[in-house]
Amino acid sequence: MNDSALELHGVSVRAVGRALVSDVDLTVRKGEHWVVLGPNGAGKTTMLSVAATVRHPTSGTARVLGKQLGKVDLRELRRHIGLVAASQRLVDESLLEEEGATAKTVVLTGHTGTSAPLWEQYGPAEHAKAEGLLADLGCKDLADRLFVVCSQGERARVRVARALMADPEILLLDEPFAGLDLPAREDLIEALEELAARPGLATVLVTHHLEEVPATTTHALLMRDARVLAGGPVDETLTGELLSECFGRPLRIDRHDGRFYARRG
Numbered sequence: 001m002n003d004s005a006l007e008l009h010g011v012s013v014r015a016v017g018r019a020l021v022s023d024v025d026l027t028v029r030k031g032e033h034w035v036v037l038g039p040n041g042a043g044k045t046t047m048l049s050v051a052a053t054v055r056h057p058t059s060g061t062a063r064v065l066g067k068q069l070g071k072v073d074l075r076e077l078r079r080h081i082g083l084v085a086a087s088q089r090l091v092d093e094s095l096l097e098e099e100g101a102t103a104k105t106v107v108l109t110g111h112t113g114t115s116a117p118l119w120e121q122y123g124p125a126e127h128a129k130a131e132g133l134l135a136d137l138g139c140k141d142l143a144d145r146l147f148v149v150c151s152q153g154e155r156a157r158v159r160v161a162r163a164l165m166a167d168p169e170i171l172l173l174d175e176p177f178a179g180l181d182l183p184a185r186e187d188l189i190e191a192l193e194e195l196a197a198r199p200g201l202a203t204v205l206v207t208h209h210l211e212e213v214p215a216t217t218t219h220a221l222l223m224r225d226a227r228v229l230a231g232g233p234v235d236e237t238l239t240g241e242l243l244s245e246c247f248g249r250p251l252r253i254d255r256h257d258g259r260f261y262a263r264r265g
């Protein structure tokens, strides 16, 4: 049985005459929790957008949940992919904001994978599920609040609830901690750690800070200059040596209770 959630083989994405990602190999198995780290412009979001089926590789092959991009009905495949991104590059929230959507409405749109609500497709079961997911993420009281007025931390958790609405087999998160204060960041990290209890769910988290890596993370991918510098189990990958090479300056790494901390080496 194929237990891989995501397989990239020699994936390159080129635009405007240059490689945004180059020759990336990555296999994420069901139940694994990956973090992707690397400097600005390293190609992290571009790589994730291939996994999210938002972009197609210029060369190489990408298989998501066993289906090869270019040979599969994307609408069907996307139903099984959860995507969390604060950046409009990956998830367009503008329509929801215009329509005066509440937090619960945003979560409901995860059921249909649409950027606007399709009310006829949301019955009592979907409403109950959306409320349950908001409660799981510690934002039960936000259900009726307008999404536009929610704080950045609240929005971040609502986005995760939205992505879980369709019971995804793979959850992709692009910088979900952007703009969060310390308590909001810690709440979201705790929520992500709780996802590890979902059997078989694979997650891939792109982030900028080592301090944001959940303790439940099993594997790490380091990217630099559009390429993979290193990838594998966290203990072997999030080392001072490799992170120093990745970010181009000496770094010392500490680990306490599963969480990572970086400082100048």
Ligand SMILES: Nc1ncnc2c1ncn2[C@@H]1O[C@H](COP(=O)(O)OP(=O)(O)OP(=O)(O)O)[C@@H](O)[C@H]1O
Pocket: 015, 016, 020, 038, 039, 040, 041, 042, 043, 044, 045, 046, 047
């Ligand atoms: N559509 C596009 N056309 C041209 N260049 C692009 C396009 N999308 C991204 N890029 C460029 O590709 C490179 C990689 O971008 P990407 O967003 O994948 O990096 P990243 O590692 O996620 O960076 P950051 O940490 O700053 O978010 C950047 O130099 C970016 O400017």
